[in-house]
Amino acid sequence: MRRDDVLWAVACFAGGLVLLSAGAHVDRPTPVHLLAAPLLVTCLGVAVRRSRPLLCLPLGIAALLGDLALGPSLGTILILTDNLYAVVLYGPRPLGRWILGVTSSIAVVGGSVAAFIFRDFAAFAIVLVQMALVGVMPVITALFMAQFRDQADAERARAEQVARLAELDRRTAVQAERARMARELHDVIANHFSAIAIQSTAVLSRKDLDAGVVRKVLESVRENSVQGMAELRSMIGLLRQEGEEPEMSEAVRLRLADADELVERAREAGLTVRLRVDGTAGELPASVDLAGYRILQESLTNALKHGGGTAEVKIGYRAAEVVLTVDSPAGGAAPGLPGARAGLVGMRERAALVGGAVEAGPRDGGWRVRAVLPTAHPPAAHPPAARPATAAHPTGAATRPAGSP
Incomplete structure (x- = not known):
């Protein structure tokens, strides 16, 4: 009672x-x-x-x-x-x-x-x-x-059910944000540090380098360090913005149209890169621009670490999509290396977030990364002829593809 x-x-x-x-x-x-x-x-x-x-x-x-x-x-x-x-x-x-x-x-x-x-x-x-x-x-x-x-x-x-669903949504959002931050940190830090590690290892392993070569390598190391810190500061600034989903501002927005800068930094790190762009790099959604930029950055880093010293990049701007292809003589992360396969996972996640797809694997005796990213704003109906970019010999001298003026 x-x-x-x-x-x-x-x-x-x-x-x-x-x-x-x-x-x-x-x-x-x-x-x-x-x-x-x-x-x-x-x-x-x-x-x-x-x-x-x-x-x-x-x-x-x-x-x-x-x-x-x-x-x-x-x-x-x-x-x-x-x-x-x-x-x-x-x-x-x-x-x-x-x-x-x-x-x-x-x-x-x-x-x-x-x-x-x-x-x-x-x-x-x-x-x-x-x-x-x-x-x-x-x-x-x-x-x-x-x-x-x-x-x-x-x-x-x-009400309890709604509260549980809200908690599940919150946990999902936290996990998604952690995954996004992990991708950004990997791309911002790992790519630049990989180039720095490779260049410094090359300098330390060679005793016959003259002062000019050493200075050039150190300048490239400094450039990668400064660029990495700048991107890291930009990312921290974005995370400090108020709101649920801070948008990337124009001042720090990474564009696939800036692929030549990525290629140039890869050349300075010792990778021979040939870049070809088909179509016109029109105005793309920020998410597609960022995904394409990071996928290209990770592909060049993998080619630098695991490739044969050369890479061929093709960027095709089509009516409703952007197709990005990176070929290198050999590739893929060795299973014993720290962070192996993390870059490939990050590329696939980035492509999936914008409704695209990434294929990576052996192709014709080498390694190919191919990304297809849909675009919300198609380019012009009759794009101009392809504009091949300059390529670099292993010696560092710039050349142009055959047939170019």
Whole structure:
């Protein structure tokens, strides 16, 4: 039994005794103190109203029958209404509907009997209203309260479900942001540091280099360091911007049209690169521009680390897509190297985010990376002829493809 229910039962019993002492009962030869017994039984039903609600009904019926035989008394009848209310509210739902039917039938039958006995329709109305107040109204009230409680439970469950979904969305957003930051950090730091490591290793392993070559290599190392720090500062600035999805500003936006700068830095790092651009580099969405730029950057870094010292880059601007192809004599990350395959995973993720795809693997005795990125703004219907870019010999001298002026 609950403590508050027991206290409420004690208060009801005390109130019932006050009503008995005040004469709120039908005068009969029965001693008044015997009417306390049915009152006590109804109060026991109050004490177990929530712990054992099904017990309230038999206790209330037994108390009513005993009170009618001895009295009846007002206190017992009033407390009986709480017994009915409790069994309907805290008991099974079908039982409440059944009790409503029974109490309604009893009220109608009682009124009809009174009208038959007293031969007066007023007696029917009086008895009907009295029995409805005692039996029907508590049941109807409990049914309404049960419905409101069920609705509150449903709303609470729905709110908890929404909260769980919101938490899952938050975790997904956090994971996506971590993946995006990991891709950016890899591309910003790893690519420049890879060039620095390769160049410094070459200088340390060669004892016959003259001062001019060493100076040129150190200038390239410095250029990669400065460029890496600049891109890192740009990324930190973007992360510090307010808002859910900070857009890359024009001042720091990386464009695929700047591929010649990437190629030039790769040449300075010792990679012989031939660049060919087909079509016109029109205005691309920022996400496509960034994805293409980073894919090309990672491909050149892989060619520098794992290739044969040369690479051929082809960028094709088509009506609804950009096709980027990087071929090198050999490629692919060695399984034992730290971060092996991380670049390939990052390239595929970048392409997937803009609705494109990346294929990387052996091709014709070498290694090919081919990325297809859809564009939202197609270029002109009749693009000009292809504009091959300059290529570099291993010696560092610049040449032009055959047929170019």
